[in-house]
Amino acid sequence: MKNIAVLTSGGDSPGMNAAIRAVVRSAVYYNMQVYGIQRGYEGLMHGDIKRLTASSVGDIIHKGGTILKTARSPRFMTEEGRNQAFYQLRRHQIDGLVVIGGDGSFRGAQTLQGSGTATIGIPGTIDNDLAYTDYTIGFDTAVNTVLEAVTKIRDTSSSHEKTTIIEVMGRNCGDLAVYAGVAGGAESIIIPENPVTYEDVIHKLDEGRARGREHHIIMLAEGAGSASNLQQQIVEETGEEARVTVLGFIQRGGDPTASDRLLASRMGLRAVEELRAGTSDHVIGIDRGELFAESINTALTAESKGNEELMRLSSILSV
Template sequence: MKTIGVLTSGGDAPGMNAAIRSVVRTSIYQNARIFGIKQGYNGLINGEIEEMNLSSVADIIHRGGTMLRSARSDEFTTKAGFNKALNVVRVFGIEGLIILGGDGTFRGAKKLHDAGIPTICIPCTIDNDMGYTDYTIGFFTAVETVVDAISKIRDTSTSHGRANIIEVMGRECGDIALYSGLAGGAESIIVPEVEFDIDEVCRKIIHGRNRGKLHHIIVLAEGIGNAYEVGREIEEKTGAETKVTILGHIQRGGTPTAYDRIIASKMGNKAVELLLAGESGKALGIKCNQLISMDIDEALNVKKEFDKGMYDIGRILSI
């Protein structure tokens, strides 16, 4: 294999640039040409492709987002769009693809693999919602962003004696809320994996107020109802003024943490090695702090397990 393509698809995640850098420089070190495909699968369909060199990835390891940009592609899911993508791969002489993204991106990569295009996948999603790997690229950076926000909001909440609901991303996976809530010392963590009891939250607020506590931080995963409605119910039941902060896409941006850069660099390097060794249809991941690879099909079918033990620790420490 002498020509490799790399693309990022779906939602961006801090650390994608570190992975791209690793893919590009490892490919060049191994005497392979490397093409960057812009705008995800849309770029593959439309031929938005250019050859990359060492300078293409200079000074990007510390930058959030993705230099190749990203997009979701409905056209790629159609037979006509997929065939266009296959034709573009052949026209550019691309012999293998390294694809960065989440589960939807992985499904597209599996289609390419089944069509005879060697593919290796790298998990990049801040939600950490892929069960086959302990952590995905971008997750820990998002957690750090939320913890920083919790610290700032606690200052103002204490000054005014308020409760504050901080809504974070994670519609179906509560890992961002869980990890940031525990690390940020939140009094309540509300996630989709555990049944939500508004009365328990209210009791904590009242007990805290009775012993002189001046704030109450509630971290809420976005998949659990409406944050403003939850806030109104808390005010009605406790009398505590309750503010809502929705962090939104701020969680996707920012300088990636050292850990995200490290695992991204390791995965980018390994992805090139696998392609050059003739491997295809593989997903890279982290298990017990070790780099692993498995078939994409198998990876997509591993159920995400919620860390109930960590959740219980959060409840114990917030009494």
């Protein structure tokens, strides 16, 4: 393997730059040439491809976002788009490609089968919504970002004795709400996997008030409902105001935490080593602290391990 390339695709996540750095420097270490592809598969089709060296990635490990930018590319899924991508890969004699992103990005990598370029995926998404791996790059940072917001809201809600709803990302996967909710001491956590009715939430709210609790924080994953609907229902049923915070894209930003940088660094090196070993159509994952590689197909059909332990912890500790 002489020439490899790296791209980031889909939603960006903090730590993607640390992964890019690791891919580039590992390639340099193994005497390969390495290219950076701009704006994901979109840039691949357009040949937006540049050489990267060890110093191109000299000051990026601590930066959020991705220096390679990212884009969604519907056209890449057409035959024409795919052919353009094949052409560009051949033109730059790229033997191996590292794709950093989520499930859509991995599906993109699968369509490159037959191009003669080996592909390895690295999981980068703040949602932690890839069931095959314990953690994705960016998740730990996003949890801590949400947690900072909870801490700020605590200051004012304990001054005011109020209820606050915090809506966080997570369409299918409530991990962000669960981790940040347990770590933030939220009294209620509402996630897609474990739908509680709004009645349950309001019931707990009433109980807490009866016991003299001063504030009540509800962590809501966007996939499990809308903060403004819940807010309305609380007003109607309890007659009391509830406040809403929608964190939005703040959750994608921020300097990556140590954990995310280490995970990204380890996965970047492993991806390059897998390419050297002849692996293709695989993704890197982490299982109880150990890296592994498995086929994209297997990875995309994995079932979620769920959050029973943390949800139980929450119900015991948030009395």
